[in-house]
Amino acid sequence: MSATGLRTVDWIVTDLDGTLVGRDLKIVESSLAALRRFVASGGTVVIATGRSEEAALPYYRALDLTTPAILYNGARVVDLGTGAVLHRRCLDxxxxxxxxxxxxxxxxxxxxxxxxxxxxxxxxxxxxxxxxxxxxxxxxxxxxxxxxxxxxxxxxxxxxxxxxxxxxxxxxxxxxxxxxxxxxxxxxxxxxxxxAGATKGTALRELAAARGVALSAVAAIGDNPNDLDMIQAAGLGAAVGDGAEIVRSAADVVVGPCDEGAVADLVARVLP
Missing domain, CATH: 3.30.1240.10 (Hypothetical Protein, Haloacid Dehalogenase-like Hydrolase; Chain: A; domain 2)
Structure with missing residues (x-):
């Protein structure tokens, strides 16, 4: 918990590319440090990405996560630690x-x-x-x-x-x-x-319900149109400052650019 004792959300759900991961394909250092501080306060971090298991796994490991990951833009929710598929959708x-x-x-x-x-x-x-x-x-x-x-x-x-x-x-x-x-x-x-019905927002709603977490206690952040439903589903929806205009217009808050620590800016808002 922060010095003020005010962690205002239980979960941070973050997109990877263009949000947590910069143009060099590495997690932005300030955002990585901020997420670790959030987890140390008792919070939970979930990644939500269009990537597959293979493509998301290095970032999952770098973050030391044990939480399920929202993959394929919501078509799968997978425990990347075990490979277990928790929610599954396929094309008709x-x-x-x-x-x-x-x-x-x-x-x-x-x-x-x-x-x-x-x-x-x-x-x-x-x-x-x-x-x-x-x-x-x-x-x-x-x-x-x-x-x-x-x-x-x-x-x-x-x-x-x-x-x-x-x-x-x-x-x-x-x-x-x-x-x-x-x-x-x-x-x-x-x-x-x-x-049909596969979005990051749908997957977030299903996962939060399964874990007994109110959406009002979730902050979600993204940069592209595939993140819209997710940031609108969360109690606090954040857009990356250099993300798509449609996402910035729909978000509750707009934080800094990805490479300048967009996710770190969000953590600072929910963990003063």
Whole structure:
């Protein structure tokens, strides 16, 4: 507990990339120290990310967490210590069946990546795909055909665009053909196709209810549109200062830029 004895929330739920993790792909030192101070006060830290188990695990370990992690933008809640899946959503088989032929019709420069059986899979090769794999610290498995993946275990599809102006036509193309999915933008060139109802906010509501934690006792922080539902679900929703304008407009508070300790700024507000 702080010197004033005023920790005002029980949980801090934080996005990773662009929020807790800087452009160098490392946790911002001031934010790491602040979260450790929050945990020492009796608080709980939960990560909520679009990353997979493989991609989130190094940060989970660096934070010394034992709490469940919200992964795949809410399609999974996983105990990364044991690998146990606590909540699970998959793309509907009918949605996947409509997506796969659409991949060939998307604008040139859009590269699909499908997550199934704990791995990322693609049929293509490009600089954008290699950069995505480098950034997330994952291996991309190359498959001959999308039919090689199990119909009932597609966690999400990433549509990696070579440039931001491809995002609008890509989202329009998917929305026109595929129903029963959730579409979110996690970066300026990343469009994610998720199972119906899968958002970070939905996962946070489920996890908090399962742990008996009131949402009013939760602070959540993020920077991109995929964080909107989460920061709106929390009792205190914070936006990163250099995050998307739509997120800053919806947040209860706007803190500093990521690289200047956005999460540390939030901790200072809830643990004076």
């Amino acid at each position: 088989v009918a949605a996947w069946a409509k997506l796969t032929p659409l991949f060939a019709e998307l604008p040139s420069g859009v590269w699909p990546v499908a997550f199934a059986q704990g791995r990322a899979h693609t049929t293509g090769s490009s600089a954008a795909l290699r950069e995505y794999a480098r950034r997330d610290g994952i291996d991309l498995g190359h498959i001959a055909s999308w039919d090689d993946l199990p119909l009932d275990d597609i966690v999400k599809v990433m549509l990696i665009c070579d440039r931001p102006e491809l995002m609008d036509p890509t989202e329009e193309a998917v929305a026109a053909v595929v129903s029963g999915v959730t579409l979110v933008r996690s970066e300026s060139t990343y469009l994610e196709v998720l199972p």
